[in-house]
Each structure stands twice: as C-alpha cells, then as structure tokens.
Amino acid sequence: MRITVVGTGYVGLVTGACLAHTGHDVTCIDTQPERVAAVNQGQPPFHEPGLAEIMSTALRHGRLRASASTAEAVAASDITILAVGTPSREGAIDLSALSAAAAAVGRGLSGCSSYHVVVVKSTVVPGTTDTVVRGIIERTCGLAASSFGIAMNPEFLREGSAVADFMDPDRIVIGQWDERSGQSVAALYQAFDCPKLFTTLRNAEMIKYASNALLATLVSFSNEFASLCEATPGTDVEEVLNGLHLDRRLSPMKDGQRTAPGILSYLRAGCGFGGSCLPKDVSALRDFARRQGISPRLLDAVSAINDARPAQLIELAEDAIGSLQGSSIAVLGLAFKPGTDDLRESPALAIIEHLKRKGADVRAYDPLVCAVPGIRVCGSAIQAVTGADAAIIATAWPEFALLDWTALSAMMRRPVLIDGRNALRDATLSKTVECIPIGRYFTQEGAAFAS
Numbered sequence: 001m002r003i004t005v006v007g008t009g010y011v012g013l014v015t016g017a018c019l020a021h022t023g024h025d026v027t028c029i030d031t032q033p034e035r036v037a038a039v040n041q042g043q044p045p046f047h048e049p050g051l052a053e054i055m056s057t058a059l060r061h062g063r064l065r066a067s068a069s070t071a072e073a074v075a076a077s078d079i080t081i082l083a084v085g086t087p088s089r090e091g092a093i094d095l096s097a098l099s100a101a102a103a104a105v106g107r108g109l110s111g112c113s114s115y116h117v118v119v120v121k122s123t124v125v126p127g128t129t130d131t132v133v134r135g136i137i138e139r140t141c142g143l144a145a146s147s148f149g150i151a152m153n154p155e156f157l158r159e160g161s162a163v164a165d166f167m168d169p170d171r172i173v174i175g176q177w178d179e180r181s182g183q184s185v186a187a188l189y190q191a192f193d194c195p196k197l198f199t200t201l202r203n204a205e206m207i208k209y210a211s212n213a214l215l216a217t218l219v220s221f222s223n224e225f226a227s228l229c230e231a232t233p234g235t236d237v238e239e240v241l242n243g244l245h246l247d248r249r250l251s252p253m254k255d256g257q258r259t260a261p262g263i264l265s266y267l268r269a270g271c272g273f274g275g276s277c278l279p280k281d282v283s284a285l286r287d288f289a290r291r292q293g294i295s296p297r298l299l300d301a302v303s304a305i306n307d308a309r310p311a312q313l314i315e316l317a318e319d320a321i322g323s324l325q326g327s328s329i330a331v332l333g334l335a336f337k338p339g340t341d342d343l344r345e346s347p348a349l350a351i352i353e354h355l356k357r358k359g360a361d362v363r364a365y366d367p368l369v370c371a372v373p374g375i376r377v378c379g380s381a382i383q384a385v386t387g388a389d390a391a392i393i394a395t396a397w398p399e400f401a402l403l404d405w406t407a408l409s410a411m412m413r414r415p416v417l418i419d420g421r422n423a424l425r426d427a428t429l430s431k432t433v434e435c436i437p438i439g440r441y442f443t444q445e446g447a448a449f450a451s
C-alpha cells in the first residue's frame, strides 16, 4: 500500500520505517525541515535501537522517503496515518497539531480520485476522531466521511524498544468508522501475526487511555508502598513487591518455571513515572472525565502521588546530608527511563529543579544525553560525582549498577548515594558507600532498621 505518515516523531518515524520494512511504500511528513532532511539521509533524529538499520534498508529500496508536503503525499497515497503530538496544555489535550495535520490531509484528499483512509494513531480522548478530525477533513475536502474512510489505531510501542514493539505487537486495535475503513487498516498490517481487535473509534481511543492509566496506577501504587515502608520499621518495599510478584496471577508458571511478565516492571518503586505519554495521558483523561461529569478520584490520586515523588527524594537527601544549601549534588540519569534520550517529563528534571531551589549546585550525567539547557551535564559519571556531597540515581541505567562505587565514593566529598530507582539493590557495594534506597525504613541515626 502507499502510505503517508504525518508526524515524523517517535511514533510516526518508527511506524513509517517498520511499515516500509514490511514492504509498503511510505512517505513520512514533518513540519520540521531538519527532521525531513535527516530522515532522507538515513539519520534517525532520536535514539531508538534498530531504527537506523531498518530506515537505511527501506531508503535503499526506495520504499521510504520524507517530505514537508502533506497534501501532495496524501493525494499520491491510499492511506494516511496521523502521528503528530497531542501534548498537554493546562492539563487538557492540545489538539492544535492534530487539527493542522487534519486540515492538510483534507486539502490532499480534495485532489484524490481513489478511496483513501485517514487513520488517527496519535493518542486522543474519545470522540476526537469522529468529531474533531472528521469535521476538519470533511470541511477541508468537501466530501463526507464514507466517501473516504476513517479509523483510529492507537499505538502501544515503548521508547527504547519501539522498533521491536512495533514489529511484534501484543495486539492491533482498529477502531473503524465503517467496515471498509477497518479492512483497509487490517490490510496495512497483513504481515503482522497478532490478535486484531476491530471496534468503534471511541473504544479504540479509550483502550489506549485505559492501558496507560493502568501502568501509571501500578507505578503510583508501588510508590505509595515505598512511602509506607519508609515510615514502617522492619519493612522494605523491594521485599514487599517481590513477595507480591510471586502471586501466580502476576507471574504465571510456564514449563515449570516462574515467568516475569513485563507488567511487573511497573510494580516497582522509584522516583515516579515520566516521559511523553503517561503524565500527559493521565492528565488528559482526568480532564476528559471531568468534562463527562465524572470525578476521576483514582487518577487524581495517581497523579498526586507521582507529582510528590521528586520532592520525597530530596527529603531523603536532606535526611542524609542535612541542608542542601551550598551542597554539590550529582544527578545520574536525565532521560525519563533507560534506553532513550527522551527528556520529556523526566523525573530527573523535576529532581534537579528541586535541588536548585534548595540552593544545591547540580551536575548531571546520562549515557545518552550530552546537553540540556540550564543544566551542567558532565561527560562521565566520574566527572559528575567528583567532589559531590551526594549522588542521586534518577534513571535506572543498567550501567550505573556496574560502576565501581568503591572507587567513585572515594572521589566524593561525602560517599552518599540516593538510589532513586532502587537500581543498585542487587549490586555488591562496599561499606564505604552509604547507599539509601527507596522504600526502606531508616532510623533517626541513619541506619537501616534491623529487626
């Protein structure tokens, strides 16, 4: 099929490159000329394992290209996927990029003689596809829906494993305006062997929010227990959650072995969820619920618990070293999670803000992030921790557990390590390092409670 993907970000580019990889002919559209140029040169504009390889193969075979001209690409294709950003504006979903993209698609459709399907892949609140997007396209192209198709196909990929997730999805959800629209989207995914759920446009939109709301809830649930354990002598959130994971409904047995489903990684304590999806999707859903006359009490609590995490980590640091005024703190990890260079809504940035407000001098290090405006980013963990009064792990990069903490702590002014992700729980640390994990009770004297 000839496909146009509007929005060449994490979702759009991965979608475009993967669909080209499965044999489709794909044009990726973006309003940023440098992004268009980078894609045409085979350079992914962000870090994503495996993306450069499939882009380069698809470009070489002439199955992938990028352009800035939406209408032209739409007129020359069979199906258009909208994958532009839907950020949060004052807690509500901001549809300005999606509306602009839909208008451009509508202009392209007026020059289209054959049947064309418009697929919303961006995460949007229920009703957006069949009201906002349909309305804009109908007004711009002068045709009524059904003479063109409409579908909603939410995306579940995770940054850091986006290509693998896209190529091997758990399920493909296809919300359809009518059967013909849905069948066109199914043809797009002919090469994919996974359950395909055909449903209404609004169910498809809601499924995406239900998925992200569940993940966010599990994180805040775990962090609630972290706070509880920090206040309860003789408890440790890691042990508590490990015990929880052993419930066979969470970790079923397969061939006599205990499995560890991916969902368990959300049942872990840390400094909170971040990224371009969970925080803004929970906010958009809460706003949507209120507009529906529903008070989203659970999701309000999920957000409140998450918003409080960075400050709670700062309290751990203050308990360990006293006032942060004039202190030197190393923050290890900037990305919102390991495996990506995405800083959007990263808890690390909120932690750094808190530290600065408390008068601390902050230096940071991240394996993939070299520069952030307003933050002193060092080239190595050693550089960041040298002379520091404390180091805070804000992203669970596996390499942090492999660092020689005995040597590093010798370079610090005080060998205090706040493990904001419990990333070093399994590492062997010498007694010279004072490691303070999340969710463990410490006595007034700073010793872990021994029962």
Ligand code: NAD
Binding pocket: 006, 007, 008, 009, 010, 011, 012, 029, 030, 031, 032, 035, 070, 083, 084, 085, 086, 097, 098, 100, 101, 121, 122, 123, 124, 155, 156, 157, 158, 159, 276, 277
């Ligand atoms: P992104 O910010 O990485 O990319 C969006 C791209 O769209 C940008 O390159 C931007 O320049 C471009 N754009 C904006 N307006 C445009 C227009 N009118 N025409 C053409 N291009 C335009 O966003 P993303 O992370 O890829 O997310 C896209 C959507 O997918 C969002 O709704 C998001 O919630 C959803 N989603 C994201 C992820 C994720 O992990 N990032 C996962 C699932 C779903």
